[in-house]
Amino acid sequence: MNLDELMAPLEAVLFASGDPVSVQQLRAIFDIDAESLNELLVSLQKKLEERHSGLIVQQVAGGWQMATRQEVFSYVEKLTETKDKKLSAAAMETLSIIAFKQPITKQEIEHIRGVHIEKVLAKLIELELVRELGRKEVLGRPILYGTTEGFLKCFGLNEISDLPDLPEVEIDHKEYEQLGLFDEDLQALDQPNNMDKE
Incomplete structure (x- = not known):
């Protein structure tokens, strides 16, 4: 299986996880080396950007995560009726x-x-x-x-x-x-x- 064929599975894994997935976990899931994984992640980032997706792939907390693009977050807030969870000044x-x-x-x-x-x-x-x-x-x-x-x-x-x-x-x-x-x-x-x- 070439890297292009792993693009959709990678997107699905990151979407399904919700939380950041470590490089070690991703390498084990797709049975690829670190260089190939990095190439795959970069390709997915570009693919989402090119199609103006509402989702992005970002490196956070030592892993990789699918997240909502900042420009569309207001719509997600309305959908989930998110309560205001802003921290107080203190x-x-x-x-x-x-x-x-x-x-x-x-x-x-x-x-x-x-x-x-x-x-x-x-x-x-x-x-x-x-x-x-x-x-x-x-x-x-x-x-x-x-x-x-x-x-x-x-x-x-x-x-x-x-x-x-x-x-x-x-x-x-x-x-x-x-x-x-x-x-x-x-x-x-x-x-x-x-x-x-x-």
Whole structure:
């Protein structure tokens, strides 16, 4: 079977999966080498583009996925009656801090934001955008948080390094180091009278 004959099966596999399919999975399914698979994926991308398809093939979260072309997404929203799932400003701010500073503790996030984040953090975990990565090797061993594969898919990123660079700002490194040394003291930040509520 030549590569042209695999075009339709590849399109079907990506469409049926919904989630990103890894290169390893695709190679196993079609029994081809990495170079041939890449050639096949590029050909499918061009084919969809040439026929002005409402679908695209994109590399995301370490795999390949069939997705809706941005220009036609408004019609898909009407079809599925998608509810507004936009994150609040507080959630976006917290998620941004986690994405750029991960792995990071709850206390460190609260130190940056200046407010409690229990509810926002719980929501981000519920939406599978954030997950626990382990514990920091300091007093109290606080939980470390980071982003998930769902975060990559949600924001169309292949890997976390695809995030744009942050603008350079002056940071009080001494204060940040102290934050790591005195995590136990920062537990006091959980007291409502020590910090503004969200």
